[in-house]
Amino acid sequence: MATALHFSGVKTPCPASASSERSLQYKQPLWSQRLRFATCVASNNGFYTSAKNFSCTSRVLRVSCEGGGITDVLEKKQTDNQCLGENEKQLTCVMKFGGSSVASAERMREVADLILSFPQERPVIVLSAMGKTTNKLLLAGEKAVSCGVTNVSTIDELSFIKELHLRTVDELGVDSSIISSHLEELEQLLKGIAMMKELTLRTKDYLVSFGECMSTRLFAAYLNKIGVKARQYDAFEIGFITTDDFTNADILEATYPAVAKRLHGDWICNPAIPIVTGFLGKGWRSCAVTTLGRGGSDLTATTIGKALGLREIQVWKDVDGVLTCDPNIYPRAEPVPYLTFEEAAELAYFGAQVLHPQSMRPAREGDIPVRVKNSYNPNAPGTVITHARDMSKAVLTSIVLKRNVTMLDIVSTRMLGQYGFLAKVFSTFEDLGISVDVVATSEVSISLTLDPSKLWSRELIQQASELDHVVEELEKIAVVNLLQHRSIISLIGNVQRSSLILEKAFQVLRTNGVNVQMISQGASKVNISLVVNDNEAEQCVRALHQAFFENDPFEVECGSENGSV
Numbered sequence: 001m002a003t004a005l006h007f008s009g010v011k012t013p014c015p016a017s018a019s020s021e022r023s024l025q026y027k028q029p030l031w032s033q034r035l036r037f038a039t040c041v042a043s044n045n046g047f048y049t050s051a052k053n054f055s056c057t058s059r060v061l062r063v064s065c066e067g068g069g070i071t072d073v074l075e076k077k078q079t080d081n082q083c084l085g086e087n088e089k090q091l092t093c094v095m096k097f098g099g100s101s102v103a104s105a106e107r108m109r110e111v112a113d114l115i116l117s118f119p120q121e122r123p124v125i126v127l128s129a130m131g132k133t134t135n136k137l138l139l140a141g142e143k144a145v146s147c148g149v150t151n152v153s154t155i156d157e158l159s160f161i162k163e164l165h166l167r168t169v170d171e172l173g174v175d176s177s178i179i180s181s182h183l184e185e186l187e188q189l190l191k192g193i194a195m196m197k198e199l200t201l202r203t204k205d206y207l208v209s210f211g212e213c214m215s216t217r218l219f220a221a222y223l224n225k226i227g228v229k230a231r232q233y234d235a236f237e238i239g240f241i242t243t244d245d246f247t248n249a250d251i252l253e254a255t256y257p258a259v260a261k262r263l264h265g266d267w268i269c270n271p272a273i274p275i276v277t278g279f280l281g282k283g284w285r286s287c288a289v290t291t292l293g294r295g296g297s298d299l300t301a302t303t304i305g306k307a308l309g310l311r312e313i314q315v316w317k318d319v320d321g322v323l324t325c326d327p328n329i330y331p332r333a334e335p336v337p338y339l340t341f342e343e344a345a346e347l348a349y350f351g352a353q354v355l356h357p358q359s360m361r362p363a364r365e366g367d368i369p370v371r372v373k374n375s376y377n378p379n380a381p382g383t384v385i386t387h388a389r390d391m392s393k394a395v396l397t398s399i400v401l402k403r404n405v406t407m408l409d410i411v412s413t414r415m416l417g418q419y420g421f422l423a424k425v426f427s428t429f430e431d432l433g434i435s436v437d438v439v440a441t442s443e444v445s446i447s448l449t450l451d452p453s454k455l456w457s458r459e460l461i462q463q464a465s466e467l468d469h470v471v472e473e474l475e476k477i478a479v480v481n482l483l484q485h486r487s488i489i490s491l492i493g494n495v496q497r498s499s500l501i502l503e504k505a506f507q508v509l510r511t512n513g514v515n516v517q518m519i520s521q522g523a524s525k526v527n528i529s530l531v532v533n534d535n536e537a538e539q540c541v542r543a544l545h546q547a548f549f550e551n552d553p554f555e556v557e558c559g560s561e562n563g564s565v
C-alpha cells in the first residue's frame with residue numbers, strides 16, 4: 001500500500017508545477033528515513049505513477065516521472081523481506097573505517113554522513129577502536145601488572161578511555177548503558193591483571209577487544225538514533241574463527257561460510273546495516289577472543305568481502321590512499337592510483353603501515369577490488385587495488401621502510417659443494433618459530449633478515465635470549481655474525497625494469513654515501529629489497545623518492561621503449 005512519505009526532516013517548500021522532476025531537500029539524511037528500502041511513487045494530482053529515475057544523495061531526493069507535474073512524493077513502506085527487491089537481497093560492499101576515522105563523536109557523525117552519501121550501496125561497516133584506544137588499552141594493561149590492585153582505577157590510560165567513550169555517548173546523544181558494562185568489565189579485568197601481576201598474550205587480546213566492542217556499539221546506536229537501522233556484531237560471535245596465536249591470529253577457512261550465513265541471513269530476515277568489530281576473532285581451540293595483529297581490521301574487511309562475494313571492499317583511512325612512501329618520513333609522498341594485490345601485499349608485508357600484511361589475501365582469492373580512500377577527504381580518488389593493472393609505463397610504485405631489523409651473516413664452516421647447508425639453516429629457524437624476511441645466498445654463505453613482527457610479539461628479554469639461541473644453534477655449522485639496527489628499504493615496482501631501478505637507486509645511494517649491505521630481488525617480481533644501517537635509512541628514502549618521483553631526467557636516459565635496459 002502507498003502511504004504518504006513522512007520524513008522527519010523539513011522539506012524545502014516546493015510548489016506544485018508542471019515539471020516532471022522534483023528535487024526535495026531534507027534536513028535529515030534521507031537514508032535515515034529508510035527511503036532505501038522504499039519504492040518511491042510520484043503523485044501527479046492524485047494519479048500515482050511509479051517514479052522513473054528516483055535518486056537521492058544524502059539529503060536531496062530527485063524524482064522524475066512521465067506525464068506531467070509531480071505534486072507529491074509517496075513511498076511504499078517496506079515491512080519485511082518480501083518487499084526486498086531482487087537486487088536488494090545482497091549486501092553490496094564493505095566499508096572499513098580505521099581508528100583515525102572514528103576518533104571522536106564528531107568524526108563518527110561525519111562517517112555516518114559519508115556512508116549515507118552512498119545511497120546506492122547496502123554496506124557492511126567494519127570499525128576499529130576509537131583513535132589510539134588500542135595503544136592506551138595495552139599501556140593500561142602493562143601498568144596494571146605492577147601498580148597494585150588498589151591503584152588500577154587511577155591508571156591514566158583507563159581514565160582517558162572512560163572519559164573518551166562517555167563523552168562520545170553524551171555528544172552522540174545515545175544511551176550510556178550500551179557501553180557501561182564494558183567499562184566496568186574493563187576495570188575488573190585490569191584489577192585481575194594487577195592481582196596476577198601478569199599480562200599474558202591471551203589476556204592482551206581480551207583487553208584490547210574492548211576498544212572495537214565499544215566503538216561499534218556507539219556507532220550502531222548513533223545510526224539507529226538518526227533513524228538508520230543498524231545492527232552491531234562482535235566478530236568473535238559471528239564466525240570469525242582463527243588460530244590460537246594470540247596477538248597475531250590467522251583467519252581459518254571455516255570463517256567464510258559462517259560469516260556469510262550470519263550476515264546474509266540476518267539481512268534477508270530483517271535488513272539493518274551490519275556494524276562489525278574489526279581486528280577480533282575467536283580461537284578455534286581456546287574459544288577465547290583473539291586479535292589478527294595490529295591494523296587487523298583491514299583483514300576483517302577483506303574477509304567479509306570474500307565471504308559475501310561483495311562488489312568492492314573500501315578501506316577508509318586518514319590519507320589519500322596508498323602513497324609513494326610513508327608521509328611521516330617524507331611529506332611530499334603522492335597517492336598511487338592503481339596497485340595489484342601482489343604489490344599491495346608486498347608493500348604491506350615490508351612495513352607500509354597503511355594496510356595489514358595479510359589483508360590482500362582474501363581480496364585476491366575472491367578477486368574483489370579494494371579501494372583505499374580518505375575519510376577526511378572523500379573526493380580524493382584514492383587507490384584501487386585489483387588483480388592486474390597496466391604495467392607498461394610502471395617503473396617504481398612505492399618505497400617502503402622497515403626499521404630495526406636484525407640481519408644475520410651465516411658462513412658455512414664446511415667446504416664448497418657441501419649439500420644440506422641451506423636446509424640446516426632454515427630448519428633452525430623453523431624449529432624456533434622465527435620467520436625470515438629477506439635472503440641472499442651463495443654456495444657457502446647466507447645473509448638474511450629476521451621478521452621483526454614475529455619477534456616484537458615477544459617480551460624484550462625473551463627476544464634477546466631467542467636471538468642468542470638462534471646464534472648458538474647456527475654456530476654448530478657456521479660462523480655467524482649478528483648485525484642489529486638495520487633497515488630494509490623495499491622498492492615496490494615493475495621488476496621487469498629492475499636494471500633501471502637498480503641503476504638509479506645505486507646512483508642515489510652512492511651520491512648520499514650509503515653502503516648497501518644486502519640486496520635481494522624477491523620471486524614476487526614486484527620488490528627489490530636493500531638493507532642499510534638504521535641511521536641512514538630515512539635519508540635514503542627521501543633521496544630515492546626525489547629521484548624516482550620528483551625529477552625524472554634519468555628515466556629518459558636509461559629507460560628503453562620496451563622497458564628492459
Ligand SMILES: Nc1ncnc2c1ncn2[C@@H]1O[C@H](COP(=O)(O)OP(=O)(O)O)[C@@H](O)[C@H]1O
Pocket residue numbers: 097098099100101128295316317318319321322323324325326327328351352353354355398
Ligand atoms: N605508503 C603509505 N601510504 C599511505 N600511508 C602510509 C604509508 N606508509 C605509512 N603510512 C601511514 O599509515 C597511516 C594509515 O594507516 P592506519 O593508521 O593503519 O590507518 P587506519 O587506522 O585509519 O586504518 C597513515 O596515516 C600514514 O601515516
Ligand SMILES: N[C@@H](CC(=O)OP(=O)(O)O)C(=O)O
Pocket residue numbers: 097098099100128129134135211278279293294295296297298
Ligand atoms: N584497533 C586495532 C585494529 C586496527 O585495525 O586499527 P586501525 O584500523 O586503526 O589501524 C589496532 O590499533 O591495531
